[in-house]
Amino acid sequence: MAVSVDIEKKLHGFTLKVKLESDGSPMGILGASGSGKSMTLRCIAGIQTPDSGRIVVNDKVLFDSEKKINLKPQERKVGYLFQNYALFPTMTVEKNIACGYRGDKKHFKAKVADYIERYQLNGLEKRYPGQLSGGQQQRVALARMMIGEPEVILLDEPFSALDGYLKDIMQRDMQNFLNEYTGDMILVTHSRDEAYKFCGHLTILDSGQALTTGETKKLFERPGILQAARLTGCKNFSTVQKMGKHSIYAVDWDLMLQTEDVVPDDVTHVGIRGHWMKGASEGGENHMEVEVVEYIETTFEHQYLLKNKKGGDCQPVWWMCPKGNFEEDPHAKVPKYIHFPEEHLMLLKEAK
Amino acid sequence: MSEFLAEINWSPLWISLKTGFAATVIAFFLGIFFARLVMKMKPVSRGILDGILTMPLVLPPTVAGFILLLLFSLRRPFGAFLLDNFDIKIVQTWKGCVIAASVIAFPLMYRNARAAFEQVDVNLIAAGKTLGMSDRRIFWTVVMPTAGPGIASGTVLAFARAIGEYGATSMLAGNILGKTRTVSVAIASETAAGNYGMAGFWVVVILIISFVIVAAINIVSGKGMKRGRWM
Numbered sequence: 001m002a003v004s005v006d007i008e009k010k011l012h013g014f015t016l017k018v019k020l021e022s023d024g025s026p027m028g029i030l031g032a033s034g035s036g037k038s039m040t041l042r043c044i045a046g047i048q049t050p051d052s053g054r055i056v057v058n059d060k061v062l063f064d065s066e067k068k069i070n071l072k073p074q075e076r077k078v079g080y081l082f083q084n085y086a087l088f089p090t091m092t093v094e095k096n097i098a099c100g101y102r103g104d105k106k107h108f109k110a111k112v113a114d115y116i117e118r119y120q121l122n123g124l125e126k127r128y129p130g131q132l133s134g135g136q137q138q139r140v141a142l143a144r145m146m147i148g149e150p151e152v153i154l155l156d157e158p159f160s161a162l163d164g165y166l167k168d169i170m171q172r173d174m175q176n177f178l179n180e181y182t183g184d185m186i187l188v189t190h191s192r193d194e195a196y197k198f199c200g201h202l203t204i205l206d207s208g209q210a211l212t213t214g215e216t217k218k219l220f221e222r223p224g225i226l227q228a229a230r231l232t233g234c235k236n237f238s239t240v241q242k243m244g245k246h247s248i249y250a251v252d253w254d255l256m257l258q259t260e261d262v263v264p265d266d267v268t269h270v271g272i273r274g275h276w277m278k279g280a281s282e283g284g285e286n287h288m289e290v291e292v293v294e295y296i297e298t299t300f301e302h303q304y305l306l307k308n309k310k311g312g313d314c315q316p317v318w319w320m321c322p323k324g325n326f327e328e329d330p331h332a333k334v335p336k337y338i339h340f341p342e343e344h345l346m347l348l349k350e351a352k
Numbered sequence: 353m354s355e356f357l358a359e360i361n362w363s364p365l366w367i368s369l370k371t372g373f374a375a376t377v378i379a380f381f382l383g384i385f386f387a388r389l390v391m392k393m394k395p396v397s398r399g400i401l402d403g404i405l406t407m408p409l410v411l412p413p414t415v416a417g418f419i420l421l422l423l424f425s426l427r428r429p430f431g432a433f434l435l436d437n438f439d440i441k442i443v444q445t446w447k448g449c450v451i452a453a454s455v456i457a458f459p460l461m462y463r464n465a466r467a468a469f470e471q472v473d474v475n476l477i478a479a480g481k482t483l484g485m486s487d488r489r490i491f492w493t494v495v496m497p498t499a500g501p502g503i504a505s506g507t508v509l510a511f512a513r514a515i516g517e518y519g520a521t522s523m524l525a526g527n528i529l530g531k532t533r534t535v536s537v538a539i540a541s542e543t544a545a546g547n548y549g550m551a552g553f554w555v556v557v558i559l560i561i562s563f564v565i566v567a568a569i570n571i572v573s574g575k576g577m578k579r580g581r582w583m
Contacts, residue, residue, distance in 0.1 A: 045478075047482070086475040088494050089476075099483050100484070145482075148483060
């Protein structure tokens with residue numbers, strides 16, 4: 001089971017240039033809207049044609065610009081789950097699912113009935129998509145895609161139109177259905193949480209360029225590239241000067257920092273996630289004396305914008321501190337010092 | 353009253369209806385064909401072809417009639433060619449009625465079909481493709497039903513326009529009672545001859561037919577609108 005993609009396509013404003021290799025574990029593409037994520041999926045499915053490159057799924061060449069191979073989407077066996085599900089509005093649930101069936105006629109009826117059962121759509125067979133809830137629509141779309149037994153499935157922002165409670169339920173549903181699936185999966189999203197939840201591997205895309213790729217956890221820990229770190233949700237960055245093998249000077253914070261990692265020569269920035277910083281009452285290595293500039297209260301967190309007490313044109317940093325309960329006084333929790341643990345410092349390069 | 357009715361030669365009504373049906377069938381298929389063709393084209397060529405196809409809607413029908421006459425006249429190359437090789441005569445025949453009505457009704461069908469197709473979510477077509485459905489199956493089972501209401505109203509409007517066509521018909525097909533005299537041609541010639549009673553009768557017939565058609569579209573398309581009223 002493997003998907004290999006290496007394509008280029010000129011788009012409005014930028015050139016999409018993506019290289020992807022998946023090895024069977026769910027692969028995610030994380031990027032801001034307009035970064036070319038959906039276009040990448042469309043090229044794999046054959047709905048759009050890249051200008052050049054190669055797309056191979058399980059040793060079958062779907063597209064090769066040099067050899068002039070470009071299989072029609074119908075011949076690719078690539079399932080595509082659209083953001084709005086793209087259910088056929090004039091067909092019933094049953095007919096929608098039947099549209100995805102590719103096998104021989106003998107098993108047609110039994111297979112459709114089986115998928116209706118499997119995706120918990122009993123009793124809804126004769127309904128039209130417009131009469132279904134969002135969750136039911138998603139299950140119909142999944143059943144319609146899966147009945148054709150695709151070799152790869154592509155999920156295009158499957159949850160971004162949903163909110164809160166329903167989103168949680170549908171994500172869990174989806175995970176259960178996908179557990180049975182043995183083929184490859186590529187999920188496109190702008191949400192780092194979805195990427196983290198669903199994908200063992202991740203590629204981070206920015207303005208059509210794949211910034212970095214790797215195991216999701218490692219990528220969140222050490223993104224390596226400034227823009228990639230930003231897309232994984234990190235908020236605190238400073239430009240740096242290398243001072244030694246394990247030490248840097250964070251210019252924007254006016255702070256000397258010791259790092260666990262060896263500082264590379266081409267380092268341009270340091271980053272730290274607000275959740276990993278710790279409050280402290282006494283100073284020391286990697287500690288900064290701070291004052292509060294701004295405070296935001298979210299449901300389960302205090303978020304403080306802290307600034308180096310030395311003054312000057314220092315940039316503030318966000319510190320996220322979990323709440324003990326809803327009543328506690330945020331001022332009581334303001335620390336005198338903030339600690340930047342050396343194992344959580346991300347040494348970064350700015351991509352051009 | 354019964355004497356008046358007994359005197360009437362009903363042939364203009366039958367000719368109008370026959371012409372209307374034939375022209376609608378032609379406009380239906382050509383309209384859908386060209387709507388699909390134009391949508392696949394690049395912007396510049398699309399604009400040019402769209403302009404040409406819409407012409408009959410904005411030009412006076414007499415201009416269309418004149419051009420058709422130039423084309424099909426037996427003294428012109430194409431008209432003579434048709435007569436010599438296929439024994440087909442268009443000018444002053446019922447075929448002329450149908451061609452004139454088709455040309456005038458065509459833009460209504462074409463434009464409505466195109467607007468209806470443009471409303472269809474392109475992701476539906478893309479989804480059909482990834483599911484392995486053939487392009488033809490996608491068109492007939494996904495696009496056409498989704499575009500259904502727009503296609504239906506285009507068809508009915510084309511029919512209404514076709515049965516009422518006067519300018520191009522009278523120029524190309526003339527005014528031969530029992531052959532090419534349609535209701536609208538009859539109204540003009542009865543009025544010119546001072547037979548206001550007869551002309552008035554045909555006017556009422558046309559009014560009734562047109563009203564029934566428009567009301568029918570409203571009722572049928574209104575069924576699709578489940579969500580509330582406008583404002």
